[in-house]
Amino acid sequence: MTFVVQRQPAPTAAPVHVLIVMVGNYLDKSANLQGAATFAQAIVDFWRTLPVSSFPSAQALVSIEVLASDSSGAVSIVGDNGPVGVDRPTFDAAKTALLGWARRVKAEGGIGFLHWVGHGMEQIKGGSIVSLACDGARDDGAGQAGLDWTCTLHVINGMTDGQPVYCFIDACRSPDRSDLGFEGIGPPNWSAGDNACVFFSTARGKKAFWIVTPKPAALNAGCGKHALGTQAFIAALKGFGARLPDDPAAIQVPIVAAELVQASQALVARWARHQQISPPPGDPAGPSGRRPDAILLTDEPKCTVDVFAKGVASPTDCEALAGSPPPLASETASVPFEFRLARKPHKFRFNSQNWDPEKLLLHPHMELYK
Structure with a gap:
């Protein structure tokens, strides 16, 4: 486990636990995500510098854990107490981190946020199964290691039942017709409800995008380097797309799941057009209006x-x-x-x-x- 932030909340505060998994280095070097370490730092900085007022009442950031790999070598992330060398997101490390994160959220009555950025695919045979690449090779030597996200999500749902959990998955969902499967992080609890809110950066069957050189028009529109979908998610978490309050005197506006999906869809479409991505990426997907709880608060909708x-x-x-x-x-x-x-x-x-x-x-x- 590699924590870059560990704080002591007030006794009455519900703890917020953030887990960031950035898979930037691959066996196929042409698949490497250039600048992955820099982008992992940007996600950490977003959470680490959020003002207390951005969290709903009686919530406070307690931990940020990071797993990251980069083609340039070992990754160091600056946290509350300076730079920390972080573990690579191998399957074993990711499994340990995900289980530990889910246990902390449930045991402490907390709130969980997961950012996973890397390559992925969606298997067609045997139903819709989303697989996420991990760092390193499979144990059987048959290519890149990976994780069965669909099975993993059922484990997370069962472990965190009743606690707010938000998962932001930024990976391709391109069709995979192979018979090569991956493991989840444990036996799935098939009876568990859909506790976690899961946001995908692209639609089923579509690619996600990593930008190496932003075009001037994209920069002007607010899109920088690296993961297109995660940039949109973070902009939405900062307040883009949050609706006007019913009370004109209200200072803080809730950011809810359905509006976050709409906001990220608007941004991804706009930025992809300016970046001249063709064919354009699929719309980010996520929970509908049935999840009305405030994820974060903003005073800048x-x-x-x-x-x-x-x-x-x-x-x-x-x-x-x-x-x-x-x-x-x-x-x-x-x-x-x-x-x-x-x-x-x-x-x-x-x-x-x-x-x-x-x-x-x-x-x-x-x-x-x-």
């Missing part, structure tokens, strides 16, 4: 708006405004003009003319026509 306007010469001639100046110009140089905006009423104007009436931004992604 945001959304994207595409403005289709005729006769507008440049992005500086299509502007949005909320509250006091200065106004914001479009992030794109041609139609549709795109904005990332706070989720509040905005005015728009074109070619320096008068401001249009305010428009309420009701969805994570909206299209306006002028």
Whole structure:
């Protein structure tokens, strides 16, 4: 076990436990995820620096555990007490970490978050079985090690029953027609309910994407290097897509599962277009509106708006405004003009003319026509 954060919460606080698994090094070197260690650090930094106010009432971050591999060599992650060398995500290490994480969540009455980033596939024979690559070779020498996520999820559901658990799986779900199977982390509890909320970065049968060199348009739209889906998940966890509160005086807005799915879908589609990914990735998938509990809280709900306007010469001639100046110009140089905006009423104007009436931004992604 490699913990980069271990904190003592207040006696009344429900502990939040985060497990990050980054599989960046592969037997087939062409499959290596360039910059995997850097991206693992970025995920750690997101959780480690979240303000206390981002957690629902009586929750507090207690631990972050990391398994990571990178083609450049051993991975060191900066935590609360400086850099820590982390273990590689072999099957055995991943199994130990997942079981320990699930036990801690249940025993301590806590909340669990899992980020798994790496290659994967979805087996067709014998039903839908998602497999996730692990670091190193299989024990039988028949290629890359892996983990049966479908079986593993049933184990996690049984172990954590009744506690909030959120799993973010960023891996391909491309069809696999081979007979090569993988193990889970233990005997599955088939009678366990769907306790964990699972978010996939792409749809069944589709690829996930790792960006090595972001195009300028993608950077302008907020997409950097590395895992496309996880970048969208983190943006959503920061507040992108969170809806406006019913109480206009409310400061904190809950981030719930269904809106997180909608938000990540909007971002992945937008970023893939700017990155010129073809064919485009499938929509991220996850729980529906039946899971209304707040995952995190935000005081900065945001959304994207595409403005289709005729006769507008440049992005500086299509502007949005909320509250006091200065106004914001479009992030794109041609139609549709795109904005990332706070989720509040905005005015728009074109070619320096008068401001249009305010428009309420009701969805994570909206299209306006002028």
